Amino acid sequence: MSAKILVVDDDPDILEAISLILEARGYQVIAARDGIEGLNKLKEEKPDLMILDLLMPRLDGFGVCKELKDPRWSKYAHIPIIILSSIKQDASRRRYELETGVQLDVDDYVEKPIEHTILLERIGKILKKVGKA
């Protein structure tokens, strides 16, 4: 069975490009356009990995990470998260810590502009670690 990846990004062009690249690699892709849709799809689809944009309407990526810390989401807490953002990693981590008092607990962080080889490599690494590659 091919790994199922949930991609959450509000830009339709980026969403489409990432989906096509992942599908070409044989991954099954679920797309969501904001954090709320992302959380819903997480519940419905139980993906093996989530790729999460930070700046999004309705509920942003920080909000998704915060929400997943709630015990209600404990069933989904094991799903690895890769942040994909144009914000620098340091700045994002600082902001999250300031807002929540805890560290941003994600499995990887890829800065935009996206390099497709890097993204695929990071995805492969994480899926291997959780035994889904």
Next chain:
Amino acid sequence: MEKKKILLVDDDADFTEAVKLLLESRSYDVTVANDGKEGLKKVQTEGPNLIILDVMMPEMDGYQVCAKLKADPKYRQIPILLLTAVGEAITTTSYTKEMGMKTEADDYIPKPVEPVVLVERVENILRIS
């Protein structure tokens, strides 16, 4: 085989990132320029095999870039794919008015365009050129 070079000239950063990502995943070498002036400069420095050119841009618009390139014997062979938010007929007419000549772009694509559709058109043009 050497990678084919594509120059992408558009001021919409999200759009260029998505298209660049897709083209690179299909083994093209992609250079991005954010306006017409930078685009012209990169035609000289990069020597692309194909140019994707947006019409509405700051500095120098796509019409002017297209006209300049097609008037230059050194660059007129490079296929140009013109991206326009208005229909092809309107584009060619307003271009004719503005520039006193017909556009010589090799293909037109109305915007908004899905990145995957654009990539298909690019592959078609490169196949026949």
